[in-house]
Amino acid sequence: CASSGGSSGGGTLIGPNSPKVAAAERARQIAGARRTSVKLAAIQAEVDLGGITANTWSYGDLPGKEIRVRRGDLLNVELRNQLPQPTSIHWHGLALRNDMDGVPGLTQGEIVPGGSFTYEFTAPDPGTYWFHPHSGVQLDRGLYAPLIVEDPEDGGNYDTELVVVLDDWLDGLGRTPDAVFDELRANGMPGMDHGSMPGMPAMPKSDLLGGDAGDVIYPHVLANGKVWKAPQAFATKPGQRIRLRLINAAADTVFRVGVPGVPMTVTHADGFPVVPVELDVVLLGMGERLDCVVTVPDRTVPVLALAEGRGLFAQVTLSTGVAASTDSEALAAELTKLVVPEMNALRATDSVALPLREPDVTHDLVLEGPGDQYSWTINGKVYDPTDGLPIRSGQVVRLRMRNKSQMFHPMHVHGHTFQMRANGKIGPRRDTAIVLPNRELIADFDANNPGQWLTHCHNVYHGEAGMMAVLSYV
Ligand code: C2O
Ligand code: CU
The missing domain is CATH 2.60.40.420 (Cupredoxins -  blue copper proteins)
Structure with a gap:
């Protein structure tokens, strides 16, 4: 049964514009679907990282403004390219029609500077997704935003939600991702000295990860576009249950995330439900998402995101109005000591699990x-x-x-x-x-x-x- 890959198959390729792609899209469409239209521009502009100004590429804000639709909705997004380079948008995680997948040279042509392209597709599965270009290393400039597909039938065991987008940040002017990539090409990988923030201990690498943390040296990491010193504050109150939708939009950084003293109930991985499990710390690779429900304690607490192996962290504050008793630097140092659980041990719920079968x-x-x-x-x-x-x-x-x-x-x-x-x-x-x-x-x-x-x-x-x-x- 199981044959190994390698041959190129001999058949005719089913290209992005084939009738089969259109047929698969029709099969996804549901009666009464709504249509959501969004206009986006990829631009060069200044963004405020919390006391640090960067001139960079983004969808206007950092992160870009969230797009939110319901399962089965038809999403229509017109992208205008105001960058000096060709660009594209990939809708990360969605089982969408192939010709809307946003991969230049494979599913569409590049969107040239000054040009535009309209993406239109059915969003079939509820969950936490995001989008970014599939053009070179542009993602590392700040071109990313959340895409949330709501489930109208999900009553949800939570009161409110907070999307947290994590990123690693180059120092902007003069050191673009393109220049960094050229440097890597020319000189190979830099020494693994990722520097460390004043007052922060170098974070130990956990046994689980073993290997090297990353190839690029970043001076900052960001949570919802802000450095750790100027975190976004989310107003909440004790006892409120918050669904955290965590998204790792970094180019080269794995994050461990925890809310010190508050267990996180993990409910979804990459948008799909898992059997809920309570964890003190979770790990997100680049591109991954986790949804976790936390119950706010009777004091202000940070959601801490530590850049694995880099000695840097970012945070979002869950503010109750009652001051935190410990500063977040000390809490971050504590979080480095926790053992990161094996995230692959999460288990899909029966409603979405694919049965164990012999592969074809x-x-x-x-x-x-x-x-x-x-x-x-x-x-x-x-x-x-x-x-x-x-x-x-x-x-x-x-x-x-x-x-x-x-x-x-x-x-x-x-x-x-x-x-x-x-x-x-x-x-x-x-x-x-x-x-x-x-x-x-x-x-x-x-x-x-x-x-x-x-x-x-x-x-x-x-x-x-x-x-x-x-x-x-x-
Ligand atoms: Cu091929 Cu998030 O990308
Ligand atoms: Cu890799």
């Missing part, structure tokens, strides 16, 4: 690097959009990802949400999952969304340096 096709993805000129490879090759891993509609597809490097690779699959399996058990359903150094990860999905879909490392620099491949419906 297995593709191995061996992750390696960095090679010459900072190349990162899958199966020894850098990205080649014409050389896809073949899959067919109706198949159960298994991706067996093996990390043969010392860095972690949050691997993302476009257009599908995979079922993770750990030790023969059902794990969470996700669209992005960290493959730890020297470890293997099994991701199964139903091939039910025809087209050409990327799978890649969500370290934006690794992806740009080659760690991307195409899953090709034939």
